[in-house]
Amino acid sequence: MNMYTEDYNKQLISAIAACLAGVAEEEERMLVEQWKNRSGRNRRLWQRLSAGNAWKREVDELDRTAVEEGWQRLERRMTRRYTLWERVRPLAGYAAVMAGLAVGFVLLREFKNAGEALVAVEQKQPEATTGVQLILADGRVIPINELGDVQIQEEDGATIYKDSTYIDYSRNIVQEDTVEIFNEMRMLNGMAYTITLSDGTRVYMNAESRLRFPVKFLGSRRVVEFEGEAYFSVAKNEERPFVIKTGGVEVAVLGTEFNLRAYSNETEIVTTLVSGKVQVSDDQYCCALDPGEQAVYATQTKELSTRVVDVNLYTAWCRAEILFKDTRLEDIMKNLARWYGIEYFFLDETAAELEFGGCFERFDSIDPILDMIRRTELLNVVREGNKIYFSIKK
Amino acid sequence: MESESKRNKIILKIQLGNRKAFREFFNGYYPVLCSFALKYLHDRPSGEDVAQDVLLKYWENREQYSSLEEVKGFLYAAVRNRCINILKREQVGERYARFVQQNEPEWFEEEVLEHEVLLLLQQAIGTLPKQMKRIIEYSLSGKRNAEIAREMNIAEGTLHKLKKIAYQKLREVLKDRF
Incomplete structure (x- = not known):
């Protein structure tokens, strides 16, 4: 049948049915005639179905099938596979097998009362070649990923070096220090x-972030503007504090390492200190962080609070890992959407609330992660292009 | 075209694990697949087993299928493969299995076409109201109008009208199917 197109097949089936039932129109009759004349087989099939309305007896035969009984039988088999215990065991088995194959990926699904299931999958290399733009002082937009190792000449004669994973402003020597000229880095999604x-x-x-910075720092403070998420490793210079302006908050540091998360579509600006000292302030409050502490600024209420956290959770992304612990699926997807450039939809509200934990390597595709979620057997996960739909498994 | 997307919608619902949709699909395809398997096996219980296995397999792998065409392709091919394997396993059927395999490819297409036609007719007739269904069945069996009118205890003029509507309706349903 595949020698014809799908459409032709559908028309043919419909036309034959209409002819048999005696309600065909001219066009359909012609289609069936042509088909009959194409081969002896076709003609014989037609005769078999039409002679004495044999098709009607066949249809009655279909009607006599014990559908209800058949369904009950099938449903028992469908149900049996979805008990919790059966869910966990294959996962554990899978983990054991994969453990022997140089594993780089672990997902923990934390069953509320039933312990943990461990899943592993082989590692793929993350791809990091899409979507960085550098905007120069004169407005020129340089798509970074399309260039190889190059040097870019700025207005003041500064030279910018770049290769495929980093760009370096520290190697240039500018003679006249008069006025700061600003460049801007824009990360599109799927890119660090x-x-x-x-x-x-x-x-x-991190993906979907933006940093505006002077080609050379000149004033008494090193000031940059930032939006998104980034891990800062600030060079020590006690005389000139490094200041990051982001959504109403200033983060001032002397020399330190910390993670800053300040996406404009999220309600919090989160500063997580890894080492050294930082100070977070808005126009009213100010707080200093010690390593392992985190400052959370609620952008709506303008409240600033601090807490002690597991720093790894907040900095995993820059080791090309994606790490979650008891995190709502919706929050997980928010992160993944940024990285993989996908959209997601929850067909059941409760699906968004399921909590997962796990550590992923970053893949070039989201599919292995979706597979992990599928394997918990708790959700149906359907991907159509870059749209992903979740629904609870009933 | 609208009903085309309606039919694919059922597949999409199944893809998302909707059991009700799968039940509806089962109602249509279980009888057809049983009958299809019977063409190979000539044994009703084994035919039902095959149809069950194949539909279960579809349910388990439902996430891979997003169109009716794909699903149909899978179901018919899977029934055929299982049946041939069963025939091969059974010593008695060995000669028959060889015969089936030799003549199979064209024969398979023919059977698929036939079963799709039958399914369509079954569903179309199934959507008619009871009275119209009877009228169509009577006239298919070659009964004259006067005879039908007498049996159904209605005036011949009424039957005339009803028959016309019934055929119109059947025509619409058949046309709407694809």
Whole structure:
């Protein structure tokens, strides 16, 4: 049948049915005639079905099938596979098998009362070649990923070095220090990239982030503007504090490592200190963090609070890992959407509330992660292009 | 075209694990697949087993299928493969299995076509109201109008009208199917 197109097949089936039932129109009759004349087989099939309305007896035969009984039988088999115990065991088995195959990926689904299931999958190399733009002072937009190792000439004669994973402003020597000229780095989704500023500060930027910075720091403070998420490794210079302005908050540091998360579509600005000292302030409050502490600024209520956290959870992304612990699926997807450039939909509200934990390597595709979620057998996961639909398994 | 997307919608619902949709699909395809398997096996219980296995397999792998065409392709091919394997396993059927395999490809297409036609007719007739269904059945069996009118205890003029409507309706349903 595949020698014809799908459409032709559908028309043919419909036309034959209409002819048999005696309600065909001219067009359909012609189609059936043509088909009959194409081969002896076709003609014989037609005769078999039409002679004495044999088709009607066949249809009655279909009607006599014990559908209800058949369904009950099938449903028993469908149900049996979805008990919790059967869910966990194959997962554990899978983990054991994969453990022997150089594993780089672990997902923990924390069953509320039933312990943990461990799943592993082989590792793929993350791809990091899409979507970084550098905007120069004169408005020129340089798509970073399309260039190889290059040097870019700025207005003041500064030279910018870049290769495929980082860009370096610290190697240039500018003679006249008169006025700061600003560049901007824009990360599109699915991309992380390192920039080294002129003072040697390294900023590892996560997807969908934006950093505006001077090609060379001149004033008494090193000031940059930032939105998104980045891991800052600020070069020590006690005389000139490094200041990050983001959504109403200033983060001032002397020399330190910390993670800053300040996406404009999220309600919190989160600063997590790894080492050194930072100070977070808005126009009213100010707080200093010690390593392992985190400052959370609620952008709506303008409240600033601090807490002690597991730093790994907040910095995993810059080791090309995605780490979650008891995190709502919706929050997980929010993160993944940024990285993989996908959209997600919850067909059941409760699906968004399921909590998962796990550590993923970053893949070039979201599919292995979706597979992990599927294997918990708790959710149906359907991907159509870059749209992903979740529903609870009933 | 609208009903085309309606039919695919059922597949999409099944893909998301909707049991009700799968039940509806089962109602249509279980009888057809049983009958299809019977063409190979000539044994009703084994035919039902095959149809059950194949539909269960579809349910378990439902996430892979997003269109009716794909599902149909899978179901018919899977029934055929299982049947041939069963025939091969059974010593008695060995000669028959060889015969089936030799003549199979065209024969398979023919059977698929036939079963799709039958399914369509079954569903179309199934959507008619009871009275119209009877009228169509009577006239298919070659009864004259006067005879039908007498049996159904209605005036011949009424039957005339009803018959016309019944055929119109059947025509619409058949046309609407694809």
